Amino acid sequence: MHLAQLNIAHLRAPIDGPELATFVELLEPINALADAAPGFVWRLQESEDDPTATVVHDYGDHLLVNFSVWESIDAVWTFVYRSAHLGVLRRRREWFLRIAEPYTVMWWVPEGHIPTLAEAMRRLERLRAHGPGPEAFTFQEPYDSSEAANLPAAAEARK
Amino acid sequence: MREDHLEALSLLHDPVRRSLYETVAGSGGDVGRAEAAEATGVSRTLAGHHLDKLVEAGLLESGFRQPERRGPGSGRPAKVYRRASGERSVSLPPRDYAVLASVLAGVVDALGAEEKAEQVARAAGARLARDHRGEPVEAVLAGRGYEPYTDRAGEDAPAGGEGRLRLRNCPFHALSQEHPLLVCSMNLALCQGLLEGLGDRPERAALDPRPGECCVSLALPSDTKTNED
Numbered sequence: 491m492h493l494a495q496l497n498i499a500h501l502r503a504p505i506d507g508p509e510l511a512t513f514v515e516l517l518e519p520i521n522a523l524a525d526a527a528p529g530f531v532w533r534l535q536e537s538e539d540d541p542t543a544t545v546v547h548d549y550g551d552h553l554l555v556n557f558s559v560w561e562s563i564d565a566v567w568t569f570v571y572r573s574a575h576l577g578v579l580r581r582r583r584e585w586f587l588r589i590a591e592p593y594t595v596m597w598w599v600p601e602g603h604i605p606t607l608a609e610a611m612r613r614l615e616r617l618r619a620h621g622p623g624p625e626a627f628t629f630q631e632p633y634d635s636s637e638a639a640n641l642p643a644a645a646e647a648r649k
Numbered sequence: 650m651r652e653d654h655l656e657a658l659s660l661l662h663d664p665v666r667r668s669l670y671e672t673v674a675g676s677g678g679d680v681g682r683a684e685a686a687e688a689t690g691v692s693r694t695l696a697g698h699h700l701d702k703l704v705e706a707g708l709l710e711s712g713f714r715q716p717e718r719r720g721p722g723s724g725r726p727a728k729v730y731r732r733a734s735g736e737r738s739v740s741l742p743p744r745d746y747a748v749l750a751s752v753l754a755g756v757v758d759a760l761g762a763e764e765k766a767e768q769v770a771r772a773a774g775a776r777l778a779r780d781h782r783g784e785p786v787e788a789v790l791a792g793r794g795y796e797p798y799t800d801r802a803g804e805d806a807p808a809g810g811e812g813r814l815r816l817r818n819c820p821f822h823a824l825s826q827e828h829p830l831l832v833c834s835m836n837l838a839l840c841q842g843l844l845e846g847l848g849d850r851p852e853r854a855a856l857d858p859r860p861g862e863c864c865v866s867l868a869l870p871s872d873t874k875t876n877e878d
Contacts, residue, residue, distance in 0.1 A: 567829075568860050570829075571829035571830070571833070571858065571864075572829075572858045572859060572860045572864070573858060573859075574858070576829070576830070576833060576856060576858045576864065577856050577858075579830050580830065580834055580856065583764075588761045630827065
């Protein structure tokens with residue numbers, strides 16, 4: 491199984507404005523770092539040619555979306571917190587407003603399966619409504635892939 | 650009190666085992682029996698015996714290093730040892746600061762009070778330096794369990810330069826796994842406060858995250874000389 495991860499951020503100002511310029515500058519190097527990170531599988535890209543193009547979506551222009559697939563929780567954790575990406579995270583308040591509810595969600599997907607952004611947003615809603623579970627979880631309360639894989643069987647058994 | 654922790658730690662009472670443990674832990678990587686035996690001045694057999702005892706107790710982990718030559722005659726893979734990632738601690742009377750620290754980290758998150766937390770950490774670092782005025786920061790960090798070492802091959806470091814003073818051990822490891830952004834930011838602030846308190850330049854400490862080590866590294870003292878005038 492592979493791990494899908496969505497995180498959203500609430501932009502302080504339009505992405506093409508001067509307030510976000512220092513952030514947009516970092517997109518290319520940090521995305522390159524992700525693409526080369528051990529265990530990286532895939533990420534949603536708006537454009538193959540323009541590394542500064544952020545994902546266009548229907549959930550509001552103020553939301554910045556990062557959506558990727560990794561081989562394991564460790565792989566994505568190590569990229570997020572043990573690479574130069576951590577320095578970008580530290581500066582998040584320069585560019586993003588604080589979101590009081592969960593803004594990142596993970597779940598297991600079969601290898602080779604690329605989930606849609608709509609599914610990712612549903613998973614985030616699920617996490618916000620019901621808290622972490624095998625179908626939508628966080629770094630702080632992770633579930634392993636066997637727990638997710640066993641879900642349908644477990645549901646059958648309870649019937 | 651955790652009986653298994655007490656038993657593991659009591660193994661280190663033996664000076665040979667203690668010295669073997671320190672050799673392996675201080676290397677920052679895999680150490681073979683022959684290497685460990687040489688460093689501690691005991692026979693390879695005796696070193697192997699004690700190293701395996703340390704593995705049994707969970708203080709070290711073992712693995713195998715493939716021989717460089719493959720095929721017939723290349724020999725068996727060599728057994729190697731590294732420090733185990735699990736923590737061992739014994740406190741009498743029993744104390745549990747980790748749970749409270751975790752709860753407090755959760756409170757900072759809930760309040761969005763990271764900036765304040767960093768300010769407080771910086772002040773705490775300066776306070777820690779009070780008893781160490783005039784000492785080099787390397788010695789003070791070593792005394793606090795950071796296990797500093799000089800890394801000359803530091804071209805990829807954010808501050809550039811010849812190399813970095815890196816910290817092999819994160820004293821806040823478990824908490825930094827749980828709240829990495831908060832704990833690493835506070836740790837950086839603490840190191841900067843420590844430098845400031847020692848009369849050194851706080852900018853020497855920078856965030857420099859890498860797998861398996863502390864997320865802070867320091868510019869080497871030689872790099873700072875040019876800025877002293």
